[in-house]
Amino acid sequence: MSSLRSRKTAKRNEKVLPPVRPNVGIEVAYRGRLTRLIDAMSDSVIYWLKASYRANTPRMAQDETPADALRRSIRKLAAQWTKRFDVASDRLGDYFALSVEKRSSAALRKILREGGISVDFKMTAEMRDVVDATVNANVSLIKSIPSQYFDQVEGAVMRSVQTGRDLAGLVEELERFSGISRRRAAFIALDQNNKATSAFTTARELALGIDEAEWHHSGGGKEPRPTHVAAGREKVRYKISRGWYDPAVKRFIRPGEEPGCRCVGKPVIKGFS
Template sequence: MASKPKTLKPVRPNAGVGAQYERELLDLIDEMERSLRYWLRARYRKVESRITQDASPAASLQMLMNKLTARWRLRFNDLAKYLAPDFVSGAAQHAEGSFKRDLAAKTGFTIQFKPTEGVQDAMRACVEENVLLIKSIGEHHLSEVNQMVMRSVAHGGDLGELTEGLQQRFGITRRRAANIARDQNAKVTSAINKQRQIETGLFEAEWVHSAGGKHPRASHVEAGRKKLRFDVREGALIDGERIWPGQKPNCRCSSRVILRGFNDK
C-alpha cells in the first residue's frame, strides 16, 4: 500500500494583521460619524422650524454636506494611501513566513523568498483593490447620509428621526468595514500563498474548509470533506468554475500543499 504523502499546514490569515486593518478603518469611521452628527445636528436645529416648502434650509444643509463630504473624502483617501500597502505587506509577510517555516519543518529545506515579479504583481493588485475599497467606505456612507438629510428636509422630518437614521447608517458602515477587513485578509493571504507555491513548484494541493461563518457554501463544505485535490496553477473546479480558496466573497477556506516525494516511512 502506498504511503500517504506529507502535506503542509494550511496557511491561514493572521488575526493580528486583520484586526489592525479593521481597527484603523473603524477609528476613522467613528471619527467621521462624530463629526457628521455634531455639524448636522447643529445646523438642523437652526433651520428645523423652517423645514416646510422653504428652499433655504435645504440649500443650507446641502452646502454643509458638500463641505463635510470634501473633508472626509480626503481623509479616507489619505488613509487608503498608507493603510492598503501596509496591510498587504503584513499579510504577505505572514503568508510567506508560515509557508517557509512549515516547508523547512516537513522537508528540511530552507528557502529565502525574493520579491519576484509574480509576487509583486499580486501585491500591487491587492493594494489597488484595497485602496478602492477603503475609499468606497467613506464615499458610500457620505452619499447615503446626504440622501437621508435631503429626504428629511423634503418630508419635514424632525431632528430625532434624522439622528436615528444616522445611527442606523453608522452601524451598517461599521459592519461593512469589518467584513471588508476579514474578507481582504483571507484574499491577500490566499493570493500570496498561491504565488509562492507556484514559484516553488508545489502545484498539488487539497481544499480545506474553514468550518467558520454562519452561512458556509455547501459546495465548499463538500470540497473540504472530500479533500478535493487541485492544481494551484488552475484552481479547484467548484460549482462549474475554477476558483482558489479565499477568492469568493466571505470565503475563509484555505488549502493544504501536498508534498510528493517526502512520504512518511
C-alpha cells in the same frame, strides 16, 4: 490490485502539509483602523448636522433655501472626508498588503521547514505584482466607504426636510448608517485578509514548483457554502495554478477567493519516500 498499489505508493511518496491561515491579528488591526476613521467621520457629520438642523428648523418645511444650504454643506463635508479617506487609503493599503505578505511568507516558510524543506523567500517580480494588486484593491475599497456613507446621509437629510421629521429621528438614522459602514469595514478586513493570504501563498507555492493542494473547509462562516463543505469533506485535490472547479459558481476558484470564504489549501509535496 496493481492500481490500488500504485495509489498507495503515491500516497507514501507525498506529504500533505498544514495550510497557511489568514492572520487574525492583521485582520483585527485593519478593521480597527477603518472603524476609527468611520467613527470620526460619523461624529463629525452628526455634530455638524445637529447645529445646522437646529439653525434651520423653523423654516425647513416651508422654504427650499435651507434644504439647498444643507445639501451644499453635506457635499462639502463629503469632500473633506473623502480626501481624508483617500490619504489614509494609500498608507493603510501599503500597511495591510506588506503585513499579509510578511506573515503569510513566514508561515509558509515554517510549514515547509517542519515538512523537511528549507527555503529562503525573495521579493520576486511576481510577488511584487501581487503586492501591488492587493494595495490597489484595498485602496479602492477604502475610498468607497465615504462615498456610500454620504449618499445615504444626503438622502436621509433631504427626506427629513421634506417630511419635517425631528432631529432625534434623523440622528438615529445617521447612527444606523455609521453602523452599516462599520459592518462593511469588518467584512473588508476579513475578506481581504483571506484573499491576500491566498494570493501570496499561491504565488510562493508556484514559485517553488508546488502545484497541488487539498481543499480544507474552515467551518468558520455562519452560512457555509455547501460545495465548499463537500470539497473539504472529500479532501478534493486541485491544481494550485488553476484552482478547483466550483459547480456552484461554475468556474475555477482557490480557497479564500470567494467573498467571505475562509477555506484554505493544504499543499501537497511530492517525492518523499
